[in-house]
Amino acid sequence: MKILVLVEVRHNQIRKASLESLSQACKLSSQVCALIIGHKVKDLANSLSKFKLSKVYLVDNEALANFSNDNYAKALAETIKKASPNLVLAANTIMAKDIMPNVAASLNSAMLTDVVELKVNAGSIEAVKPVYSAKASCTYELTGSLVFLTLRPNVFDLVKSDDSHNNEVENIETTFDKPRSVVVETNVSGNSQIELSEAPIIVSGGRGIKGPENWPMLQELCNALGAALGASRAVVDAGWISHQHQVGQTGKTVSPQLYIACGISGAIQHLAGMSSSKVIVAINKDPDAPIFKHATYGIVGDVFEIVPRLTKEIKAMHENN
Amino acid sequence: MKIAVCVKSVPDTETKIALNANKTNIDTNGVKFITSPYDEFALEEALKIKDANPDTTVTCISLGSNESKEVLRDCLARGASDSVHITVDDGLKLTPLATAKILAKVLGEEKYDLIFCGQQGVGTDNSMIPSMLGSLLNVTSVNMIISFSLLEGSKFSVKREIEGAQETIEGSLPAILSAQKGLNEPRYPSIKGVMAARKKEIKTLDLNTLGISDEINKINDLIKIKAMALPQGKTGGKTIDGDPDNQVKELVSLLRQEAKVL
Numbered sequence: 298m299k300i301l302v303l304v305e306v307r308h309n310q311i312r313k314a315s316l317e318s319l320s321q322a323c324k325l326s327s328q329v330c331a332l333i334i335g336h337k338v339k340d341l342a343n344s345l346s347k348f349k350l351s352k353v354y355l356v357d358n359e360a361l362a363n364f365s366n367d368n369y370a371k372a373l374a375e376t377i378k379k380a381s382p383n384l385v386l387a388a389n390t391i392m393a394k395d396i397m398p399n400v401a402a403s404l405n406s407a408m409l410t411d412v413v414e415l416k417v418n419a420g421s422i423e424a425v426k427p428v429y430s431a432k433a434s435c436t437y438e439l440t441g442s443l444v445f446l447t448l449r450p451n452v453f454d455l456v457k458s459d460d461s462h463n464n465e466v467e468n469i470e471t472t473f474d475k476p477r478s479v480v481v482e483t484n485v486s487g488n489s490q491i492e493l494s495e496a497p498i499i500v501s502g503g504r505g506i507k508g509p510e511n512w513p514m515l516q517e518l519c520n521a522l523g524a525a526l527g528a529s530r531a532v533v534d535a536g537w538i539s540h541q542h543q544v545g546q547t548g549k550t551v552s553p554q555l556y557i558a559c560g561i562s563g564a565i566q567h568l569a570g571m572s573s574s575k576v577i578v579a580i581n582k583d584p585d586a587p588i589f590k591h592a593t594y595g596i597v598g599d600v601f602e603i604v605p606r607l608t609k610e611i612k613a614m615h616e617n618n
Numbered sequence: 619m620k621i622a623v624c625v626k627s628v629p630d631t632e633t634k635i636a637l638n639a640n641k642t643n644i645d646t647n648g649v650k651f652i653t654s655p656y657d658e659f660a661l662e663e664a665l666k667i668k669d670a671n672p673d674t675t676v677t678c679i680s681l682g683s684n685e686s687k688e689v690l691r692d693c694l695a696r697g698a699s700d701s702v703h704i705t706v707d708d709g710l711k712l713t714p715l716a717t718a719k720i721l722a723k724v725l726g727e728e729k730y731d732l733i734f735c736g737q738q739g740v741g742t743d744n745s746m747i748p749s750m751l752g753s754l755l756n757v758t759s760v761n762m763i764i765s766f767s768l769l770e771g772s773k774f775s776v777k778r779e780i781e782g783a784q785e786t787i788e789g790s791l792p793a794i795l796s797a798q799k800g801l802n803e804p805r806y807p808s809i810k811g812v813m814a815a816r817k818k819e820i821k822t823l824d825l826n827t828l829g830i831s832d833e834i835n836k837i838n839d840l841i842k843i844k845a846m847a848l849p850q851g852k853t854g855g856k857t858i859d860g861d862p863d864n865q866v867k868e869l870v871s872l873l874r875q876e877a878k879v880l
Contacts, residue, residue: 390780399752406715407840428741432635433846434846478793479789481788540799547656555877565632591855603865607869
């Protein structure tokens with residue numbers, strides 16, 4: 298099984314979710330190649346040295362300085378021609394969902410996104426993914442000489458190793474046309490804003506926080522925990538916070554290690570987006586709130602009494618360590 | 619301007635999902651079907667362009683069993699110019715690539731300046747169709763847009779949220795754009811619209827008349843559903859009692875000692 302892993306670069310660093318894909322690939326096969334696409338990304342090949350790779354492919358070109366679906370897809374397609382893998386893996390990010398289906402369609406290949414379990418059988422690949430926003434999960438069998446999959450962030454373990462491999466690097470030279478659409482501006486959110494889908498801890502707020510003026514209370518808990526801030530659909534629709542914070546169906550599906558739901562009742566649409574979290578803490582005044590049925594730890598109480606105390610306790614814990 | 623919008627009929631997002639007897643699909647008995655929420659944003663964006671430029675046509679295309687007709691009727695009621703229903707056999711679960719190939723076959727017969735889709739269909743949650751269509755129709759595609767504007771000289775500008783950043787993307791028409799929540803507020807159909815929609819014809823096509831039945835079957839065979847399962851609810855959840863101080867202390871202790879997530 299030859300696996301090619303599309304490695305994603307953001308802010309001149311390799312995404313953690315891409316390292317998870319590489320870890321999984323190395324678990325499945327001894328013939329793993331990585332692909333880094335971008336401009337001035339040569340040095341990043343070294344940061345993959347803890348993985349034993351058959352090759353690190355680089356498509357490093359000025360035409361790739363700004364993301365375009367057209368050119369990045371071409372870079373992937375050219376690499377596939379060289380590497381002739383049986384499986385192409387990437388983290389389930391927006392970039393991967395732009396370019397992977399693009400190339401999969403041109404090569405008539407099977408593809409699925411957001412996979413949470415993966416097994417290689419003789420002649421086929423078995424992949425499990427949540428469907429209906431995780432209200433169900435489906436096991437698929439994929440066949441064909443080439444299969445494309447994106448893996449959900451935070452689900453596959455990172456390989457822990459102190460190894461340092463001197464992986465062979467190969468530049469793929471190709472020419473690019475002017476892309477028909479291209480990124481002309483990128484506004485990076487502030488550092489305190491951790492991306493929801495990759496966050497190890499999420500603190501989420503719902504109607505129970507009473508109004509947008511109370512987000513700072515949750516943000517403080519986020520800061521203490523190094524968590525990302527989530528929200529229920531009700532408060533997004535009420536305009537208390539932007540949609541990028543929404544967890545659940547029509548929002549983001551997340552699987553953090555720890556999910557703390559503050560003043561969220563647990564509508565089915567919300568549960569769909571977060572019930573695969575490893576540990577769920579629910580804080581809600583209403584003892585009959587559906588969220589408690591899904592909680593690992595439930596506190597029936599007032600978020601305004603619990604959350605500030607929790608923030609204080611976490612800060613104290615960090616100071617004592 | 620010629621615009622197409624791909625729309626899909628999906629189970630209501632409020633629906634509790636149950637499985638069929640052999641656990642290979644959901645049980646659709648008693649399930650209410652709605653227009654996939656993201657497709658409503660896609661349609662609204664197309665209708666906004668039509669409002670501003672009355673010579674614009676908006677064609678809605680839906681692939682699927684009979685529920686799709688209701689979705690198309692709803693699109694017409696909101697103001698779409700015409701609609702196409704591509705019927706498939708009830709039992710056939712189409713893979714994303716098969717879906718994209720069928721849509722591309724129909725879309726490719728006209729020259730659309732813009733094709734809008736929802737950023738994902740509720741259900742299989744794959745978000746693959748817009749990019750696949752881009753590849754098959756040789757048109758550029760941009761996913762997950764939250765704003766759209768037409769610029770001079772058949773150009774467009776869109777914004778989208780990616781992980782940790784917002785991007786502005788510019789490009790030239792024709793283009794395929796997928797709509798994310800936040801793009802607009804979908805309108806409701808007017809009574810007049812609903813009445814008018816009843817009289818409109820829905821063009822119907824099937825895979826045989828399109829001449830792609832064999833090709834689609836072959837592609838569809840690449841992905842098979844082995845089994846479906848419902849998530850197991852958490853069992854043995856703990857309720858932490860006491861006054862707020864003690865509740866918090868116990869919670870932190872459990873998160874550290876028992877769950878080991880802190």
